[in-house]
Amino acid sequence: MDIVLLGKPGAGKGTQAPRISAALGVPTIATGDVLRAALRAGTPLGLEAKAYMDRGDLVPDAVILGIMKETLATPPFMRGSLLDGVVRTTPQAEGLDSVLRELGRKVDAVLMFDIDDEELVRRLSGRTVCTTCQTPYTGVASGTRCTKPGCEGTVSRRKDDEPEAIRNRLAVYQRQTAPVLDWYRRNGTKVVTIDAVGAVDEVTDRARRALGL
Numbered sequence: 001m002d003i004v005l006l007g008k009p010g011a012g013k014g015t016q017a018p019r020i021s022a023a024l025g026v027p028t029i030a031t032g033d034v035l036r037a038a039l040r041a042g043t044p045l046g047l048e049a050k051a052y053m054d055r056g057d058l059v060p061d062a063v064i065l066g067i068m069k070e071t072l073a074t075p076p077f078m079r080g081s082l083l084d085g086v087v088r089t090t091p092q093a094e095g096l097d098s099v100l101r102e103l104g105r106k107v108d109a110v111l112m113f114d115i116d117d118e119e120l121v122r123r124l125s126g127r128t129v130c131t132t133c134q135t136p137y138t139g140v141a142s143g144t145r146c147t148k149p150g151c152e153g154t155v156s157r158r159k160d161d162e163p164e165a166i167r168n169r170l171a172v173y174q175r176q177t178a179p180v181l182d183w184y185r186r187n188g189t190k191v192v193t194i195d196a197v198g199a200v201d202e203v204t205d206r207a208r209r210a211l212g213l
């Protein structure tokens with residue numbers, strides 16, 4: 001199965017992705033994580049993406065399409081994928097469609113995590129993230145050791161979780177990402193809206209039920 005996760009910044013996509021991925025038995029690709037790893041490694045991809053990400057703007061479609069093409073045809077992804085934040089514009093949805101078509105696959109469903117702006121500003125203001133494995137935390141101070149088994153990283157605040165960048169990310173979502181949902185509906189793809197507010201386990205159960213897992 002190839003499943004797309006969509007939702008505003010802070011809706012909980014990164015929190016839910018490993019859980020849904022384990023239930024589906026397919027790996028996750030998260031473009032935000034790929035870009036941050038490239039930034040830490042100082043690669044040309046990371047350097048190109050940095051200014052866009054710090055402001056909360058989207059990196060160019062061509063960059064994301066390159067990541068999709070490179071990743072989805074590799075052996076770990078041959079049986080399917082959970083695409084976390086990979087599709088944020090209509091050209092990216094079209095590009096993913098053609099990459100998957102060449103592999104004899106298609107997007108089987110889109111899960112849209114629904115949340116109001118007040119709650120997500122609250123979440124992002126309290127978020128820290130492991131700089132090594134990207135696990136998100138709430139109420140854990142910067143500099144604290146990551147508690148994920150086997151990870152030796154420390155957590156810190158993301159630059160794009162500052163108030164101005166959050167405001168911009170929300171505006172970008174409305175302008176460029178919200179129309180993607182209509183694109184999928186028009187193309188006959190199953191789009192399921194999940195209430196993203198509630199305990200993390202409850203949200204996972206809603207997502208699993210939506211996928212018949």
Ligand code: AP5
Binds near residue numbers: 016053127136196
């Ligand atoms: P990315 O890293 O994907 O950021 P995002 O989409 O803004 O999403 P977030 O990571 O902020 O939030 P999330 O939904 O994963 O929430 P989380 O689980 O962390 O992308 C970053 C940037 O990269 C983009 O701005 C862009 O520049 C670039 N980029 C990436 N992909 C791109 C693309 N396709 N095209 C162009 N550019 C791209 O949860 C948030 C907080 O809430 C955490 O603290 C968590 O612990 C907490 N939380 C989670 N669930 C719950 C719950 N149920 N109850 C209470 N708290 C909860």
